[in-house]
Amino acid sequence: MKIERHRWGGILLSVLLLAACASPRPAAPVRRLRVVTTVAPLTNLVYNVGGDRIDLHGLIPEGVDSHTFEPAPEDAQYLAQADLIVLNGLNLETSIERLALANKKPEAVLLKLGDMLLSREEWIFDFSFPPEKGDPNPHVWMDPIYARGYVERIRDALVRMDPANRTYYEQNAAVLLAELDRLDRAIREAIMTIPPSNRKLLTYHDSWAYFARRYGMTVIGAIQPSDFREPSAREVAALIEQIRREKVPAIFGSEVFPSKVLEQIGRETGARYIDTLRDDTLPGEPGSPEHSYLHMMVENVRTIVTALGGRADALQEVDIRNIPDRSRP
Template identity: 50%
Template sequence: MKQISALLLVMNLTLVACSAPQNTAVAPSPSENSTAAKPVNNHQNKLLVVTTVAPLTNIVSNIAGDRVEVKGIIPEGTDSHTFEPRPSDSDVLSKANLVIVNGLHLESPTEKLAKASKPKDTKIYELGGNTITKDQWLFDFSFPKEKGDPNPHLWVNPKYAEAYAKLAAQQLTALDPAGKDYYATNLKNYLQRLDALDKVTREVVASIPAKNRKLLTYHDSWAYWAREYGFEVIGAIQPSDFKEPSAQDVAKLIDQVRKVGVPAIFGSEVYPSKVEEQIAREAKVKTANTADDELPGQGAANAMQNTNPQHTYIGMMANNMRIIADGLKGNSKLVDSLNTTNVVGPTATATTTTAK
């Protein structure tokens, strides 16, 4: 009997050992990340921050790094002014711990869905409204004052992108105080990249003859950039109702381009139209497409998921500077000194690169 009891005891211990969980998570060692605050590596444990347009998503994710999941819900190449959220976006918003939007009436349908879908305690934070005051709003061709909607494209101005990054760091720290040092480190590194972008932009502008520092674009998204860097926006092809311009409008623009004598006008990758080609042909100027919310090439706006080193906010602005410089007879080679990669993620590189 003693032998049978001993045999049964051994069998029971074997069964217990075999039934133990095999996928128990092992906490990462401190050496796995060299930043001041260790990022969370278990995707299921991450906080979720929902953003809107790709440049915002990229800016926020450069600060959030691996501690927070950042998800943008407005697809690239989509008109953010008129984008209607999908049913699946409601599910994403229902799980958000923080929602970060541009504001200034840019993503009204998305903000409306966020208010209806988000958890009660989840904050919706507007970057634009916390970067400039109402007296600094700009109204223009695409955004006339009588309609009450200011031009919302602040991020096209790198100085405002710096403000967005700082505000994002504040909000992430409030959401996740334990990550304060980690966010501060990412912010410091990212601000170095944005400062280099600002310096190169000023060099590019200085290389363009003063008489050519005028912009006619399809969608009027360059107002805050122009104010910062000494350009004049002479018009926008797209009317304020976002429809195609009338034949009369086109004729006026052709006359205006001829009168001011700019060597190029600029279309939009998001708003494909043959109107700018017609204007350029009849006014005998060049045309090229710029971008304000579509990052270059294929990739993810979230820096932690991005395997394309050019698919970044800084990469988008670097492309724009090349296009504008080439079109307006400036020096596009000045842009070559820029490091356009993210400061975090698969393609992150050292932050020591500065503008020459």
């Protein structure tokens, strides 16, 4: 009897051991790529490709001047933990780049999209970014075709670093690239409705240089000089004279940075002053599908075109929602 008990006890122990080995082990949590970016439009382009497969953090808060932004000490922690750091480049974020190089992991990838995309021959120097300072105008993302090049490089980096989610990244990028093509066509059509003599831009900040070159507009000036101070009385007088001479119907300010100088110029010239343009702040509520680069560009172009005497009907064809959010109710 004792032998039988021993035999059954051994069999039972063997069965329990086999069952334990056969039971599936809890799956290890999947660690998403940690991606750090800078200005809001760039952060949004990365989000549109990476969606919920990445942990994304934008360093520069919306409404903060990206040219004068200085990273806080705690920003070094985000950069130290990042797998991928995405900068605009073209000397826009030099202080962030220095902090990144001093703190990033050896294996972390740093992308400077503008430097990757534009040759030196494509750089633009202008009123706010004079050639003697050596820093080209960095607002490349205001040209949707250059933004398209940014998306392609973001997609390629994510696929290379996270091949398990390749299909997801490529599908998101394909939809976004098609939408950017649609945006480009709509902008061209809308700009063509502006009387040729009105296709002139005077803005608060020189962020429209690449856009203007793409779509056949002329930037006749910017209020904010290269050192980001207020313009001198002589500079203001020259702009007033130019606006009167060229009969510019509207001048454009920033929603984030109101300008008393532009208000004065509008009063003295009779040009309509509109202060709702954006270049690194997105419309819509943060977290909403409409808080997007696409929405920013559509609203900007609609404002410019209608103020200069054109029609913006073509822009209705552009879906302004973020790609990862389009399937949500």
